[in-house]
Amino acid sequence: MTESSDALHVSPLDALHRALGARMVGFAGYAMPVSYPAGILAEHRACREEAALFDVSHMGQAELRGAEAAPALARLVPGDVIGLAPGRQRYTLLTNAAGGILDDLMVARLAEDRLFLIVNAARKVADFAHITAHMPPSVTLTEQPGRALLAFQGPKALARLAPLAPALATLRFMAVAECAIAGIPCLVSRSGYTGEDGVEISLPATATEGLARTLLALPGVLPAGLGARDLLRLEAGLCLYGQDIDETTTPVAAGLAWTIAKRRREIWDFPGGAVIRAEWQAGPTRRRVGLRLEGRAPARAGAAILADGREIGRVTSGSFSPTLNAPIAMGYVAAAFAKPGTALAVSVRERALPATVTALPFIPHHYAS
Numbered sequence: 001m002t003e004s005s006d007a008l009h010v011s012p013l014d015a016l017h018r019a020l021g022a023r024m025v026g027f028a029g030y031a032m033p034v035s036y037p038a039g040i041l042a043e044h045r046a047c048r049e050e051a052a053l054f055d056v057s058h059m060g061q062a063e064l065r066g067a068e069a070a071p072a073l074a075r076l077v078p079g080d081v082i083g084l085a086p087g088r089q090r091y092t093l094l095t096n097a098a099g100g101i102l103d104d105l106m107v108a109r110l111a112e113d114r115l116f117l118i119v120n121a122a123r124k125v126a127d128f129a130h131i132t133a134h135m136p137p138s139v140t141l142t143e144q145p146g147r148a149l150l151a152f153q154g155p156k157a158l159a160r161l162a163p164l165a166p167a168l169a170t171l172r173f174m175a176v177a178e179c180a181i182a183g184i185p186c187l188v189s190r191s192g193y194t195g196e197d198g199v200e201i202s203l204p205a206t207a208t209e210g211l212a213r214t215l216l217a218l219p220g221v222l223p224a225g226l227g228a229r230d231l232l233r234l235e236a237g238l239c240l241y242g243q244d245i246d247e248t249t250t251p252v253a254a255g256l257a258w259t260i261a262k263r264r265r266e267i268w269d270f271p272g273g274a275v276i277r278a279e280w281q282a283g284p285t286r287r288r289v290g291l292r293l294e295g296r297a298p299a300r301a302g303a304a305i306l307a308d309g310r311e312i313g314r315v316t317s318g319s320f321s322p323t324l325n326a327p328i329a330m331g332y333v334a335a336a337f338a339k340p341g342t343a344l345a346v347s348v349r350e351r352a353l354p355a356t357v358t359a360l361p362f363i364p365h366h367y368a369s
């Protein structure tokens with residue numbers, strides 16, 4: 001996770017992170033907080049039980065404008081962008097000609113001719129160039145470098161927000177709305193990357209510190225960094241681009257075939273569609289699985305997954321789950337070993353630790369209806 005501090009970008013909350021005593025690391029070209037003095041476990045607990053505030057301003061934000069914006073983007077992703085109603089958001093994938101995943105992203109429809117995109121930080125330059133290259137002249141992609149992004153997550157997040165933004169009380173899961181929070185104009189979606197209820201807030205960078213301080217002053221709210229965020233998303237069985245999914249991974253192998261809209265499965269008219277269709281029909285040779293390990297030692301990315309002493313896959317993400325009080329991991333195994341309940345082993349410090357294939361997510365999601 002750590003990168004050289006040379007030429008790192010900073011988020012609009014950099015000064016606040018440092019004032020709060022955050023431990024900063026380089027991530028995706030940005031100086032970002034990995035944890036605060038309360039510690040990763042306290043931050044994790046705040047998100048699972050109360051509310052936590054994450055700075056995710058390193059993510060890429062852009063608008064697509066034009067009457068043909070939705071049809072044009074639909075040609076690049078397997079999701080149903082054309083059928084996305086105004087005020088709704090969808091998780092989808094950019095795929096390549098080989099059926100691999102270029103990135104996963106969120107697409108919101110603000111109006112008939114306006115789409116709002118959020119992409120991963122490490123991929124945003126490539127993503128925006130790729131999308132722009134495939135747009136007709138009538139559609140423009142405009143990056144939003146003057147905007148920041150906050151994730152306010154946890155079972156009490158919406159209740160804490162209510163006095164500051166009454167309009168959000170009726171916002172449904174995966175809905176998006178332009179509204180004011182504490183008088184600040186924001187674009188808010190009821191979504192997140194933790195498995196908990198909450199919102200993601202896009203707002204002008206100049207107003208970010210003021211809103212962050214207001215949210216952190218609410219009862220039970222803690223600032224949370226990349227460490228807690230990674231642990232929460234692993235418990236929720238959510239993929240991290242570059243670890244759990246990449247250009248060599250297909251949606252079918254990754255367990256993300258649900259992102260392929262029914263209409264798209266009739267004609268498979270997106271990059272790599274023929275490859276993905278063949279794998280959909282025949283079944284993949286490998287699958288992403290959850291693993292629960294015996295003992296206390298966690299497996300890390302790259303650890304070999306074994307069956308009868310033979311390597312049949314690799315761990316892509318792993319850690320110790322505070323919620324389950326046990327080590328958990330995700331990884332890819334040969335399809336014959338992917339059934340939940342299958343007994344395997346994971347190589348940790350040259351020891352083969354018993355592990356069991358477990359259905360994902362490890363922790364049930366608590367998203368709003």
